[in-house]
Amino acid sequence: MTAATRGLPGLGAFSRFHRNARLFLLASLISGAAISLWWIDFNLYLQALGLARATIGIVSVIASVAGTLTAFPASSLSDRVGRRTVLAGGAVAGLAALVLLLAAGDNLVVIVAAAGLWSAGFQAISVVTAPYMAEHSEPEHRNELFAVQFAIQNVTNIVAAILGGVVAGAIAGALGFDPAGLATYRVIIGIMIVLMVIGLGTITLLRDDRPRTQQSPRLQRLGEPAAFPQDPRRGRARFGIVVRDRGRFVRLILPGFLIGVGAGQVIPFLNLFVQGRFGLDLAQLNGVFAVTALGTVIAILVQPRLARRFGQVTSVVIVQACSIPFLVALGFSPILWTVIAAMAVRNALMNAGNPIFSAFAMEQVDKAERATLAAATSVTWQIGWVFGGLFYSAMQAWLGFDLGYAVNFIAIIVLYTASTALFGWWFRGAGRSR
Secondary structure, three states, rough: OOHHHHOOHHOHHHHHHHHHHHHHHHHHHHHHHHHHHHHHHHHHHHHHOOOOHHHHHHHHHHHHHHHHHHHHHHHHHHHOHHHHHHHHHHHHHHHHHHHHHHOOOHHHHHHHHHHHHHHHHHHHHHHHHHHHHOOOOOHHHHHHHHHHHHHHHHHHHHHHHHHHHHHHHHHHHOOOOOOOOOHHHHHHHHHHHHHHHHHHHOOOOOOOOOOOOOOHHHHHOOOOOOOOOOOOOOOOOOOOOOOHHHHHHHHHHHHHHHHHHHHHHHHHHHHHHHHHHOOOHHHHHHHHHHHHHHHHHHHHHHHHHHHHHHOOHHHHHHHHHHHHHHHHHHHOOHHHHHHHHHHHHHHHHHHHHHHHHHHHHHHHHOOHHHHHHHHHHHHHHHHHHHHHHHHHHHHHHHHHHHHHHHHHHHHHHHHHHHHHHHHHHHHOOOOOOO
């Protein structure tokens, strides 16, 4: 192992990950590229169709509601039919949404239906991701596995930015379309369909993880997979949901809710913000997001080393607190290069803590509660995005572009600060440090 490899602990541990974990990372790389393309270009596509910013915000809110309604059913279903089946179902839903969007034209009702279906499929995948990785990794490798998976998601942001900005434009030009026009976005949707098909094929290679009455000796020693055998309390609980320590459960999800409310006002609409303020074209805008994703990858891979040195909780608090000043620069600097730099650093710092928090949270609850916690975290995040998206639409409609975004950025700064302070206070002294 080279010195460079030792500097990226997730890569050093890759060969020790379980086969299913390695295949899951590959599926994350492929389908994640389609997810990244949606994140970067969907709102721009709606804007190219002629929709107002307030209307785009409402579409985002409806999609978030669809995702919220999916989370707990997906969690409960995964305990019964296995995580792999739910992963595949989410990929199928995403694929269907893309085909529907491509056929929708400018029909707003169909566009909303496609956005809702995409959000539901994405939510199903998100809910089972953390439990799946926890159930296919040794405890001592979880920080690295979660970090590598999250880094892969951000690598796909770079790939997606290149595909969305350069390759799609070149394809559209070769076909005689305007590289800066609506047809380029439809080419992007076609690329996403291909990626989702390949990702779905990779998911089918994962081993069957449906419930079994007997567990192998190794899984019994680890207490995995989480929900097998069934927790005897589950049959007596409402909707089959079991939470042993409700106070701890709330403390694990409330900081994420506050971040979700703040993020929902700004993050889904950053592409519209940067384009509207600085007038960038499609290729330039995708290049901006590629730069921000690259910084995130580096920060995420370094984060496990911070977790070993300072502990999981302290390392999360450090990176999130350091990200807040860059939110100020992102929202209020009039200079493009400082906005790009602030976006890259903020994105890197804020997201670097996510995989460590996920690994930490999975270790704070009973094994049978992992999918429930993942669903609850996802639901509260989506509810936060609903409130944030509604607030964004209201501010854009009432205050206009500049003042509306100013209010949104002030709100996200306050909420991120409160979330980081609460998490650090509630869990001080907790978490592994090794």
